[in-house]
Amino acid sequence: MNKKILIIDDDTSFSLMVSGYLAKNEMETTTAGSFYKAKSLIDKEYFDLILSDHRLPDGSGLDVLSYSKSKNPDIPVVLITAYSDIRVAVNAIKKGAYEYITKPVNATELLHIVQRALKSNSHSTSLSNDYIVSVGSQSKEMDEHIRLVAPTEVAVLIQGESGTGKEYVARRIHELSHHRQDPFVAVDCGALTTEIASSELFGHEKGSFTGAVDDKIGHFESVGKGTIFLDEVGNLSYNVQIKLLRAIQERRAHRVGSNKEFPIKARIIAASNDDLRQKAKEGGFREDLFHRLNEFTIHVPPLRNRSDELPTFINHFCNEAAKEFGKNIHGFSDEVMEVFQHYDWPGNLRELRNVVRRSVLLSKNEWIGIEAIPPEIAEPLSMQPSTLIKYTEAKEIAEKKLIEETLRKVKHNKSKAARLLGIDRKTLYNKLQKLNIDY
Known part of the structure; x- marks a missing residue:
């Protein structure tokens, strides 16, 4: 029996494109252009997987995720999001989403994630x-x-x-x-x-x-x-x-x-x-x-605190993806590795794995260059060294301001501040010292 997929997106042409591609791979698809319509379908039918855009006219992908989990927590939900919404996608994973895909969607990447989700068993x-x-x-x-x-x-x-x-x-x-x-x-x-x-x-x-x-x-x-x-x-x-x-x-x-x-x-x-x-x-x-x-x-420390281990994780995910996609990939260029080292990886290892898999899939060369890297991660590389220093300084100023404001809000309770900032206490203390924040 063909697997049933619910596709939720208000972009009709995109829904039809994805629907047609999945249908070619022996999957039965149903589309919905709104959260309201999706709820109605989820109430009436069983779906093996739900594929939802994050931005909907009457809600969001998180609303879809929450509603689906309340009805049947075993159904995997895959979120489609823009690069600018990467932190939303990370939050969706935290709330139980199976995976997220970034736009523009690559058809082969989409199929691999869908097939992996369908094979998954949450129990x-x-x-x-x-x-x-x-x-x-x-x-x-x-x-x-x-x-x-x-x-x-x-x-x-x-x-x-x-x-x-x-x-x-x-x-x-x-x-x-x-x-x-x-x-x-x-x-x-x-x-x-x-x-x-x-x-x-x-x-x-x-x-x-x-x-x-x-x-x-x-x-x-x-x-x-x-x-x-x-x-x-x-x-x-x-x-x-x-x-x-x-x-x-x-x-x-x-x-x-x-x-x-x-x-x-x-x-x-x-x-x-x-x-x-x-x-x-x-x-x-x-x-x-x-x-x-x-x-x-x-x-388990966040990836931003494990810079010495980053090459190990990258090589592992690269070899894993190359084998999965049947590609002859030697690794990433020095230029890309430098960019990876300067990125803070808010989604931690899950985000790194997604970026590496996508890069392996898109690369046409044995060594993966900057053209295969998501724009938001690759962007700082295009800056001149002097501009990059200013960018780093600006980032530290913004980070210092955020930490100071958070500390004031929680009356300098370090545990509460760390939790609101999404970091552990040790990381917070390191940042307080590094940024010369009075605490």
């Missing part, structure tokens, strides 16, 4: 060989912590910004653990509404609530002695946090609508891009649950 995925062991100082320390905690039964909390690779770290822990032969189940807590979270985690009995037409086995029951990875655990509602805490304490739980308990044997790994300790102190997360999940913490 259970096989072991990963994609964990990159780097020689960088921060990665070496992180890898030591992973190897130290993996053979134990200690609950691990992974902290890091969106796109830094927290799930890869969780998989690495699983692969090095005594649970490696059992399932690894990743649960996107950010995509779970209060209404469905208990059902997804613990299952339900037929007829226990409206829409429960069949019995359902929850993740904790299905994973058995494997590893359950609770991504963005800080987004769980207070009531679900209580149920999760009780299940962890008693190592037993029951399906919604049932009094029969089942044992919980899984290794639990949680992750958050928030400062969960601070969130617990402020009452946004149960402190007792935080301590249950945080028997051991692993911090």
